[in-house]
Each structure stands twice: as structure tokens, then as C-alpha cells.
Amino acid sequence: MKKIDAYDDYILKIKDLVTEIKIPGQIIKPVEIENFLIPEGKIVGLAGESGSGKTMTAYSILDLFPTTAARVREGQILFKDKDLRGLSGNSLRKIRGQEIGMVFQDFSKIFNPVIKIGKQLKEELTAHGIKNQQERIARALDEVGLARDVADRYPHGLSGGMLQRVGIVAALICNPSLVIADEPTTALDVTIQAQILDLLKDLQAEKDFSLLLITHDLGVIADICDYVYIMYTGKIVEVGDVYEIYEAPKHPYTKGLLKGAFSMQGEEKSIKRPIKGSIPSLSELPQGCRFHPRCPEVMERCREQEPPFFNQEVACWLYEN
Numbered sequence: 001m002k003k004i005d006a007y008d009d010y011i012l013k014i015k016d017l018v019t020e021i022k023i024p025g026q027i028i029k030p031v032e033i034e035n036f037l038i039p040e041g042k043i044v045g046l047a048g049e050s051g052s053g054k055t056m057t058a059y060s061i062l063d064l065f066p067t068t069a070a071r072v073r074e075g076q077i078l079f080k081d082k083d084l085r086g087l088s089g090n091s092l093r094k095i096r097g098q099e100i101g102m103v104f105q106d107f108s109k110i111f112n113p114v115i116k117i118g119k120q121l122k123e124e125l126t127a128h129g130i131k132n133q134q135e136r137i138a139r140a141l142d143e144v145g146l147a148r149d150v151a152d153r154y155p156h157g158l159s160g161g162m163l164q165r166v167g168i169v170a171a172l173i174c175n176p177s178l179v180i181a182d183e184p185t186t187a188l189d190v191t192i193q194a195q196i197l198d199l200l201k202d203l204q205a206e207k208d209f210s211l212l213l214i215t216h217d218l219g220v221i222a223d224i225c226d227y228v229y230i231m232y233t234g235k236i237v238e239v240g241d242v243y244e245i246y247e248a249p250k251h252p253y254t255k256g257l258l259k260g261a262f263s264m265q266g267e268e269k270s271i272k273r274p275i276k277g278s279i280p281s282l283s284e285l286p287q288g289c290r291f292h293p294r295c296p297e298v299m300e301r302c303r304e305q306e307p308p309f310f311n312q313e314v315a316c317w318l319y320e321n
Contacts, residue, residue, distance in 0.1 A: 004044075010040065017074070019070065020070070028282040030053045045242070060072050080177075101179040104184075122137070145165065150162065234282065252318075259275075299318075
């Protein structure tokens, strides 16, 4: 498979993006991305530990920050070559849902518990001027393996797996060309997780939309993604074809994540070997390479200078030459 920067058509291109959050006495930067690409019709993963900035990246794309203290300070977010940062609030709201769908981590906090599922889905369709709503909702429920009478039920009457399927319906019902799935299986048990991932993969193949899958689970990435970006403290440290990265990871952080991932061996799982230490606070980032306090391959230069991105693949001084 060719490198991710070798395609002609990209549905999303992020350039020099900086997101900041104002906290008392300080401004922190949870996202600092120089280059991020999603080719048309591909599945791209964004992986890293909790606190790496993955969800904030999704919020930056759609301007969905949960607090007014957060904002995109600079950079470009090009969706179909249109900079989302230059759009008015009304124009951006038209793109959300209709052209870019979002699958959230926990839909029990998204759906209104006292309004029936069907009515909430109709509100989404009405907001984007889509007619034949009853027919579209019924067809969408069929596509995710849910009975049509789910539309007449309340969210609290559905299981976690059913509600997540409804969440996928909500993200796809307007036929968007890009879907962002933020940890879509975290709140589910292992069996249901696999079903949801298979469903996303099948729907992506059938409808040919582009998919950005955000997760801390590299096993999930291996199952369905074409490419993966590895993120650490708001920055991309490695990017590549999934198979190449799993076979020959370059960055020590990527190697640690892979060693720490569960892998099935017969009926038993291998021992989990986490990376030593923990991800640093964004308000107390180390000098030089941000990963160096945890890195088993650290060099003196790593403690002093932050590495650039070498060959559009990895940000690590080990690959300078």
C-alpha cells in the first residue's frame, strides 16, 4: 500500500493546527498537528493513550468544544478543500451531520432520555432539510440490524449495544462523506465491541465514506484501519500503513503501545506490558522530545531538542539519518 501522503484526493487535510485551552494562569495546547491526511474512501486510525489529544482533535475539526475556554488558535482544517475555520456558525452546522457524521463514545449521554428515538432522528433530518423521514429511518435501522420498532422506544429502554447502533444510525442517516468515530466501543463488552466494529467496517465498505477511528486500542486499529497516526501529548509521532507499523514500528512509543496491547493466543491473552511511567501533564511538558522520560532508547539529544518529522513517517532522533 502506498504512503498516506501519496494520494491525489483527500477528504480531510489538517495543516499546522494548534488548539489551546485557557486554564487559570496558563494556556495549554492539547493539539499541535503539523500534517494530518484522510484519503477518500479510506479508514484512518488515530491512536494513543488517554490524554494524548485524540478526542480534542475530533472536537477541533467540528468545533465541538465542551468549554468556551477551548479554541482552535491557528492552522487549516480543509474538508473537501474548504477551510472549516473560515465558515460561519450556520454554515458549519449544515456540514455537521449532513457531510461529517460523528459517532460518540457514550450515546447514553447524547440522546434525550424522555424523547423517543424516532423523533430524535427526525430532528436531525429536519435540520438538514431531508424528506421521506419515516422511510429513511426505517432503512437506516435495517442497515444496523435493529428492528424498526426501536424508533418508537425511549433511549433508556435500549441496551448499550443497541444504543450504540442507534448512534451509528444518527451519524450516517444523512449519508455523510466523512464519519468520525470517537472511541465507539469503549463502554461495551468485548462481544458487542466486535459486532460494532464489524458493523462500521461493513457500512464503510458499502457506502464508501471515509472514516476516522479514534481509539486507544491498537487491536481495534489492526482490525479495520488502512492507516494509523500515533499521537502523544497532542503531537503526531508516527504515521503509516497499518501493516507496516505493526510489522516494523519505528517510534519507541509505538513499540511500547504494541507491546502493551492484548493479543489473542489460543484461548488466553498475552501478558500486558505497559510503557513505564505515565503521560505528562500538558502544563508540565518536558524539554526536548516529550516522550524521552519514558523512552527506553533515549539519547542525550532527546532531552534537549524536540525532533522534527523525518521522511513524513516518524518524529524521533533515531531516524535522523
